[in-house]
Amino acid sequence: MRKKLIAGNWKMNLCAKEAESFTKEMKGTVNTDAADVVFCVPYVHLSAVRDILAGTHIKVGAQNMHYAEDGAYTGEISAKMLASMDIPYVIVGHSERREYFKESDTEVNLKALTALNSGLTPIICIGETSKQRKSKRTFNVIRKQLAFAIDEMSAEDIAKIVIAYEPVWAIGTGETATKEQAEEVCALIRDEIKAAHGAAAADAVRILYGGSVSPDNAGELFSMPNIDGGLVGGASLKSTFEKVVHF
Ligand code: 13P
Numbered sequence: 001m002r003k004k005l006i007a008g009n010w011k012m013n014l015c016a017k018e019a020e021s022f023t024k025e026m027k028g029t030v031n032t033d034a035a036d037v038v039f040c041v042p043y044v045h046l047s048a049v050r051d052i053l054a055g056t057h058i059k060v061g062a063q064n065m066h067y068a069e070d071g072a073y074t075g076e077i078s079a080k081m082l083a084s085m086d087i088p089y090v091i092v093g094h095s096e097r098r099e100y101f102k103e104s105d106t107e108v109n110l111k112a113l114t115a116l117n118s119g120l121t122p123i124i125c126i127g128e129t130s131k132q133r134k135s136k137r138t139f140n141v142i143r144k145q146l147a148f149a150i151d152e153m154s155a156e157d158i159a160k161i162v163i164a165y166e167p168v169w170a171i172g173t174g175e176t177a178t179k180e181q182a183e184e185v186c187a188l189i190r191d192e193i194k195a196a197h198g199a200a201a202a203d204a205v206r207i208l209y210g211g212s213v214s215p216d217n218a219g220e221l222f223s224m225p226n227i228d229g230g231l232v233g234g235a236s237l238k239s240t241f242e243k244v245v246h247f
Pocket of ligand 1: 094170174210211212231233235
């Protein structure tokens with residue numbers, strides 16, 4: 001039985017004092033062992049948020065990392081640095097990074113492999129654009145992004161990673177995928193993993209849905225058989241995130 005995972009992606013929001021007071025507020029309402037809850041926060045807030053959440057069930061994640069171990073990459077952060085700060089999760093390949101920072105499928109794969117090597121759990125994002133969905137290319141796009149993302153991974157690696165299906169057209173738009181649309185793609189992802197890496201890896205890997213998740217739709221989405229929780233943007237920055245966590 002896979003444990004649900006609800007990850008909040010704060011994106012580039014909240015200044016220091018706001019991040020601290022919001023974390024303190026949420027600590028009281030989303031601290032549960034019924035699901036894994038993760039706050040993926042901007043790098044500059046990682047230590048403060050981690051310290052506030054110490055002793056709770058809530059974990060902290062980063063929103064990106066570089067794939068190199070270390071070196072001359074001004075402005076970048078490595079997986080080793082995150083691991084050394086006891087940050088267990090990192091988002092890789094978010095569609096905003098693919099779009100605005102031109103991250104390629106190959107870079108996403110390198111980041112995921114480096115994260116695993118450093119003992120981090122990568123939350124790997126894949127998802128089709130509106131144009132791709134309208135032209136009925138969703139399945140092909142997902143198959144391709146997934147194949148790149150998990151290249152060179154063993155079945156044991158696959159069992160540790162998290163995949164977030166985030167249709168680009170549903171992100172920040174209020175236009176959530178229906179539970180059937182989300183389930184169909186999450187099931188495809190699991191089937192592809194089963195074909196490539198066997199039933200044990202497919203049963204273990206957690207597959208999340210992301211894109212305009214809210215307190216109103218979390219319950220029906222997260223109750224689908226192949227959806228193991230959510231990657232939540234805007235709704236993770238509100239007090240009502242508690243309702244998403246306790247869907
Ligand atoms: P929204 O929940 O704001 O649509 O964002 C989803 C997302 O991009 C999470 O990574």
